[in-house]
Amino acid sequence: MGDDLVLDTAIRDWVLIPLSVVMVLIGVLRYFVSKLMRSSQTPDAKIVKEGQIVIRAKNLRAGANLIPAKAFRARKSYYSNEDNGLLHVPKDQAQNAQAQMFSDPNMAMDMMKKNLSMIIPQTLTFAWVNFFFSGFVAAKIPFPLTQRFRSMLQNGIDLSTVDVSYVSSRSWYFLNLFGLRGLFSLILGEENATDDTQRMMQMGGFGFDASKSLGAEKDNLDLVQHDWVMPKFEQRAEAVLRKLVS
Template identity: 40%
Template sequence: AMAREHLLLDPAIRDWVVIPMVIMLVLVALGRNYVNQLIKSTPVITEESLGELRHKQVLQQSQRLRMNGRFLNDAAFNMRKSYMIRKKTGILREKVPGAANPMSNPMNMVDMMKGNIVYMLPNFAMMAFVGYFFSGFVCLKIPFPLPSNHFKLMMQRGVDLTSLDVSYVSSLSWYFLVTFGMNGIMRLIMGGDGEFDDAKMMQMQMGMGMGGAQQMGFNAEAAYKNEKEALGIAKHQWVADSAEKQLLGARYPEESSGEAIDLSNFSTSS
């Protein structure tokens, strides 16, 4: 059966289908990122935006304390922890506003619509281009077996062969795999977070379609509550407590048994 046989793929498919699709998708993602930066509205600094920035910085400070607190001694860690979560005066116990309604800021909605348009139009064009020029190709085989045929619809779009091994990838499926899997490559090329996370853009679109835009605002109240609980149960262990033992290893001396030390062999003369 074909499912048990290895297909010999033409090297021209690699040169004229696989590699060109990767290059085109990377170029489209770069162009989309630059266009999105050009059409984005100039941010307006308001009291609400400054307050949101302060809340996020407080959360980052608490998260850094939890993650890197092992480099502080017990007194320093407990002092900072008390500053963050002590009763009544702890900074994470301040009364902060809940999630803001994104619909109240029309500029954010306009920017969101611009981003969706910049995302959707190139995707529609690329899907039409790939479907017209590259449809019907089995372009590559993944280097590991898949457990069942449930992946067949995802890996072999446009190729209706029930006997084909599920580890072979069609050209249309390759397009989707590259589109949703190249975020790491784009981070290396562009640096930082950028505007090119396709999975995040699709989640935003689905959220808008299902009324989820109401939940997209920053909820400082819930974030403070979660971070306060996380910092409250955080365990602290100073890494320098066992630094000598880690450095010396087996040569680390055992605890003194209380016996007197003979100092007769030590000389104080120069």
């Protein structure tokens, strides 16, 4: 049955194309609404400084083997020393920072605005799709898929005999919801407010957690095993010169 199924061109014209166009327009509208709702806040100098410390520590980890062992140990102690290391955060200070972060009303309000700008439009859009377009087979993937993709691509239709490569209208909505990031980047630029995947992952957070980031980077730096590459490079260079001379 899956091989003999022919999609009506009217479904393409009245379901597939309108649904895709509406998803793009809603994404662009949400970007400008989020921009209007976004409050301008002066960056906290302490948070900026701690973020720069994390970046510098990551750079040290990335280039650890390019400097001598003595220089690496000195820099490592400068960052991860238990007494006055830049990455060391006392437990009481970390708890106070978290409590201050959660008690900041401006930060909580900004997070609520961001979440509402995502939840309300997508809830209304899903209700619109579910009411008008539920039950349609809207498109077909041009390559074969395994049965594991059936629940993802055929949401809303109960036809186990239909080939897995056919996509229901409801599943097409979800594919557009999470798959339009590249298009929005072209239209709105890389720094746009329409990345639903990233936003859903951050819905429970309140931005940069300095104490957690510093502690995690300290643990990563402590695990680095230094192996200076310069002696090995000199040995390889000498071996190459010997071959050239001989």
